[in-house]
Amino acid sequence: MKLRHIIDAQQFTVPMLMELFDRSRAMERIAARGGTLDYQNKVMASLFYQPSTRTRCSFEAAMFRLGGRVFSTEQATIFSSEVQGELLEDTIRIISGYTDVIVLRHSEIGGAARAAAVSRAPIINAGDGKGGQHPTQALLDLYTIFRERRTLDGLTIAMIGELDRGRTARSLAQLLCKFDRVKIFFVSPPEMQMKDDILECLETRGVWYSLESDMNQVIDAVDVVYLTQIRTGRLADESGKGKFAIDAATLQKMRPNAMILHPLPRTVELDKAVDDDPRAFYFQQTMNGLYVRMALLTMVLDQ
Amino acid sequence: MKLRHIIDAQQFTVPMLMELFDRSRAMERIAARGGTLDYQNKVMASLFYQPSTRTRCSFEAAMFRLGGRVFSTEQATIFSSEVQGELLEDTIRIISGYTDVIVLRHSEIGGAARAAAVSRAPIINAGDGKGGQHPTQALLDLYTIFRERRTLDGLTIAMIGELDRGRTARSLAQLLCKFDRVKIFFVSPPEMQMKDDILECLETRGVWYSLESDMNQVIDAVDVVYLTQIRTGRLADESGKGKFAIDAATLQKMRPNAMILHPLPRTVELDKAVDDDPRAFYFQQTMNGLYVRMALLTMVLDQ
Amino acid sequence: MKLRHIIDAQQFTVPMLMELFDRSRAMERIAARGGTLDYQNKVMASLFYQPSTRTRCSFEAAMFRLGGRVFSTEQATIFSSEVQGELLEDTIRIISGYTDVIVLRHSEIGGAARAAAVSRAPIINAGDGKGGQHPTQALLDLYTIFRERRTLDGLTIAMIGELDRGRTARSLAQLLCKFDRVKIFFVSPPEMQMKDDILECLETRGVWYSLESDMNQVIDAVDVVYLTQIRTGRLADESGKGKFAIDAATLQKMRPNAMILHPLPRTVELDKAVDDDPRAFYFQQTMNGLYVRMALLTMVLDQ
Numbered sequence: 001m002k003l004r005h006i007i008d009a010q011q012f013t014v015p016m017l018m019e020l021f022d023r024s025r026a027m028e029r030i031a032a033r034g035g036t037l038d039y040q041n042k043v044m045a046s047l048f049y050q051p052s053t054r055t056r057c058s059f060e061a062a063m064f065r066l067g068g069r070v071f072s073t074e075q076a077t078i079f080s081s082e083v084q085g086e087l088l089e090d091t092i093r094i095i096s097g098y099t100d101v102i103v104l105r106h107s108e109i110g111g112a113a114r115a116a117a118v119s120r121a122p123i124i125n126a127g128d129g130k131g132g133q134h135p136t137q138a139l140l141d142l143y144t145i146f147r148e149r150r151t152l153d154g155l156t157i158a159m160i161g162e163l164d165r166g167r168t169a170r171s172l173a174q175l176l177c178k179f180d181r182v183k184i185f186f187v188s189p190p191e192m193q194m195k196d197d198i199l200e201c202l203e204t205r206g207v208w209y210s211l212e213s214d215m216n217q218v219i220d221a222v223d224v225v226y227l228t229q230i231r232t233g234r235l236a237d238e239s240g241k242g243k244f245a246i247d248a249a250t251l252q253k254m255r256p257n258a259m260i261l262h263p264l265p266r267t268v269e270l271d272k273a274v275d276d277d278p279r280a281f282y283f284q285q286t287m288n289g290l291y292v293r294m295a296l297l298t299m300v301l302d303q
Numbered sequence: 304m305k306l307r308h309i310i311d312a313q314q315f316t317v318p319m320l321m322e323l324f325d326r327s328r329a330m331e332r333i334a335a336r337g338g339t340l341d342y343q344n345k346v347m348a349s350l351f352y353q354p355s356t357r358t359r360c361s362f363e364a365a366m367f368r369l370g371g372r373v374f375s376t377e378q379a380t381i382f383s384s385e386v387q388g389e390l391l392e393d394t395i396r397i398i399s400g401y402t403d404v405i406v407l408r409h410s411e412i413g414g415a416a417r418a419a420a421v422s423r424a425p426i427i428n429a430g431d432g433k434g435g436q437h438p439t440q441a442l443l444d445l446y447t448i449f450r451e452r453r454t455l456d457g458l459t460i461a462m463i464g465e466l467d468r469g470r471t472a473r474s475l476a477q478l479l480c481k482f483d484r485v486k487i488f489f490v491s492p493p494e495m496q497m498k499d500d501i502l503e504c505l506e507t508r509g510v511w512y513s514l515e516s517d518m519n520q521v522i523d524a525v526d527v528v529y530l531t532q533i534r535t536g537r538l539a540d541e542s543g544k545g546k547f548a549i550d551a552a553t554l555q556k557m558r559p560n561a562m563i564l565h566p567l568p569r570t571v572e573l574d575k576a577v578d579d580d581p582r583a584f585y586f587q588q589t590m591n592g593l594y595v596r597m598a599l600l601t602m603v604l605d606q
Numbered sequence: 607m608k609l610r611h612i613i614d615a616q617q618f619t620v621p622m623l624m625e626l627f628d629r630s631r632a633m634e635r636i637a638a639r640g641g642t643l644d645y646q647n648k649v650m651a652s653l654f655y656q657p658s659t660r661t662r663c664s665f666e667a668a669m670f671r672l673g674g675r676v677f678s679t680e681q682a683t684i685f686s687s688e689v690q691g692e693l694l695e696d697t698i699r700i701i702s703g704y705t706d707v708i709v710l711r712h713s714e715i716g717g718a719a720r721a722a723a724v725s726r727a728p729i730i731n732a733g734d735g736k737g738g739q740h741p742t743q744a745l746l747d748l749y750t751i752f753r754e755r756r757t758l759d760g761l762t763i764a765m766i767g768e769l770d771r772g773r774t775a776r777s778l779a780q781l782l783c784k785f786d787r788v789k790i791f792f793v794s795p796p797e798m799q800m801k802d803d804i805l806e807c808l809e810t811r812g813v814w815y816s817l818e819s820d821m822n823q824v825i826d827a828v829d830v831v832y833l834t835q836i837r838t839g840r841l842a843d844e845s846g847k848g849k850f851a852i853d854a855a856t857l858q859k860m861r862p863n864a865m866i867l868h869p870l871p872r873t874v875e876l877d878k879a880v881d882d883d884p885r886a887f888y889f890q891q892t893m894n895g896l897y898v899r900m901a902l903l904t905m906v907l908d909q
Contacts, residue, residue: 061401064346064372069670094892098667286397364704367675589700
């Protein structure tokens with residue numbers, strides 16, 4: 001399966017997703033026995049124009065588990081562009097000559113596509129702008145569900161929180177479109193509901209969805225709760241966040257085999273009391289990020 | 304010898320210290336012949352919430368000399384916690400899933416213990432807060448003395464400088480408690496003297512100590528001078544620092560086989576004129592940091 | 607050929623340059639077939655007191671292509687010196703005990719020489735201060751010309767832009783002195799012309815040069831155009847930069863086999879329309895930086 005750049009989640013067809021999930025599972029087995037793969041001559045550049053220790057660690061650890069090497073910059077903006085007015089395109093042309101794959105976190109929507117247009121090496125988008133794409137997060141979210149349920153068809157999911165600007169929820173919704181009989185509840189304060197572009201996409205694909213503002217109406221009906229943070233300052237009354245939060249009481253209402261996912265970091269919406277519940281999958285989800293990123297790296301490096 | 308986390312210096316018993324020193328000596332031999340060990344599939348995370356280029360380099364070089372790989376962040380605070388309110392515990396849960404050992408420099412006392420409570424991988428405390436613990440510094444200080452004297456029993460040492468907030472002097476004093484017939488002179492401005500918690504610990508163990516404010520009274524009576532920095536602004540009169548400084552004149556009064564140690568960085572308290580004196584051990588001390596950290600990494604990774 | 611430290615461009619004799627160019631060419635072949643060399647036990651410290659993502663990536667990728675390992679700090683100033691008043695000399699003494707070679711970008715002229723005076727490991731100067739040295743840039747510039755023309759004798763070159771403070775143009779001029787029948791046009795606003803120290807050096811060596819302020823007078827007469835940025839604020843009228851810029855119109859006047867070089871990053875002086883011209887060598891130039899740095903690393907590590 002040819003894969004040049006990884007720019008957005010939508011570029012993945014169902015067969016590509018299935019290949020990715022197969023490879024991710026294989027990577028999990030390799031990591032479990034402490035092995036590495038044969039990529040010791042490959043160099044990955046980790047080019048982050050915005051901070052994200054977790055995402056960067058996940059990619060860099062993935063490259064290390066493959067046996068490869070990593071050039072890393074934690075704050076590319078401060079260190080080149082801002083200082084001397086360097087163009088993203090020139091930076092990418094140069095860095096892509098030195099390395100075999102570039103993992104790029106950029107601050108502007110479309111940054112990864114701009115990079116891919118000039119790069120000599122594959123670009124993996126590690127997030128470009130609020131409301132932009134973060135495809136590897138969406139892919140690991142999807143894999144986490146797939147890994148437990150063995151299928152994505154027939155899934156009923158509630159996405160909860162700040163949905164209008166949440167790129168993880170947006171991307172996941174777009175990926176779920178590709179499967180059959182999926183039902184999505186979007187649960188958020190009305191002013192933060194999922195935007196029309198995604199809703200139109202769902203309608204085009206015939207995916208059932210419902211806009212909700214009360215979690216309690218749907219929590220007992222879903223296989224997966226996908227919880228996201230509401231950023232400080234967006235709600236006039238901060239205490240209103242409680243309506244979009246999960247705690248011990250919410251757990252009571254959920255199905256016994258439901259899964260709770262969260263892209264992390266969390267704030268008040270996800271109580272620590274939930275951590276020990278067997279339905280809490282958010283730390284497994286971050287582990288799956290390692291395997292999915294290992295798999296994606298092999299897919300772009302194997303060409 | 305089982306060693307899960309390295310949180311504070313006191314956790315090391317005398318037999319553990321002896322094993323550590325044996326391993327450190329072996330590491331020195333391996334490094335001298337340019338070899339590496341068989342840890343190429345191991346990944347260390349270097350998670351620094353406070354700056355320390357030297358300590359970070361020492362740990363990362365140690366991991367490289369073992370053959371391993373390193374994920375590094377120079378300023379974790381800016382890049383995750385502060386930006387999005389991420390919890391230390393969640394960060395550690397996630398990063399410890401991606402890596403085999405975490406070296407943590409945190410800004411709060413107790414940060415390393417909090418990390419250890421939730422981590423899937425061993426935590427090595429690389430300093431947690433002013434006045435907190437910095438066990439690997441204390442261990443390399445102790446090893447530097449042991450390596451020369453072949454024993455720590457019967458040692459007479461003067462600790463000089465800002466002792467109340469100096470975590471290196473505090474930790475070293477606690478480690479020296481474990482040996483026989485140790486005598487400690489604490490030499491500092493009265494308002495910066497070693498705190499009662501350490502003094503009580505010494506009394507409990509029957510260690511002889513004396514509180515001094517004039518270095519000249521004791522400098523000719525000690526095997527080891529352990530010098531530390533007095534931070535700017537703590538003395539009403541900055542020129543008063545001279546009373547707690549070593550220069551060519553002080554060298555005259557010291558024993559011919561005494562050792563001068565300093566955790567570095569230095570300011571006025573340690574004149575460059577001392578550098579060429581055979582009793583100056585502070586650069587050897589930093590080299591020993593490499594070997595001690597290699598040894599500690601093997602001790603937690605070998606489980 | 608013995609090479610301990612790489613501090614300035616002038617230290618390279620013509621035979622050393624020829625050895626460097628031979629090795630660089632060999633490195634290009636090794637990199638092209640995706641191989642690495644046998645330096646897996648070697649550790650390079652990348653110690654940057656000033657930001658430069660491109661230069662740092664070039665050095666670190668070079669070390670990775672040799673099989674080696676890298677300790678990296680993106681902003682050493684913030685992380686040690688400024689915070690605690692650490693001396694450059696002490697930092698170098700310590701870091702050079704942990705590593706096999708130090709690549710140093712310092713903020714003060716003479717920083718690399720100060721480091722070399724105390725270092726246990728080879729120092730490679732990756733730039734020390736505005737107007738200071740940046741020898742590896744000058745060497746890769748020279749190699750880029752040599753690689754195409756197979757000789758540097760008889761070269762006619764125009765150096766254009768802010769020449770008084772441009773360390774790359776200064777260093778390149780000094781290196782070109784070593785070859786026969788070189789002719790240099792210095793083209794810049796009069797207040798930014800090449801300084802007397804370099805001009806005197808050229809006169810001593812009998813190198814022909816001419817001070818110009820109009821690019822159009824010379825552009826059709828040169829083998830190489832070496833273009834540099836004019837920093838914002840230096841010209842009273844920013845639009846005056848156009849006189850020292852290359853665009854499609856300028857290309858018309860240039861010789862068909864001329865080469866356009868630029869150390870990058872660029873601003874208005876180098877139009878993107880030039881990128882597709884076969885005479886544009888500035889991205890090849892950055893690639894050559896990888897090979898030259900691989901070669902330099904082998905030269906200091908092979909001792």
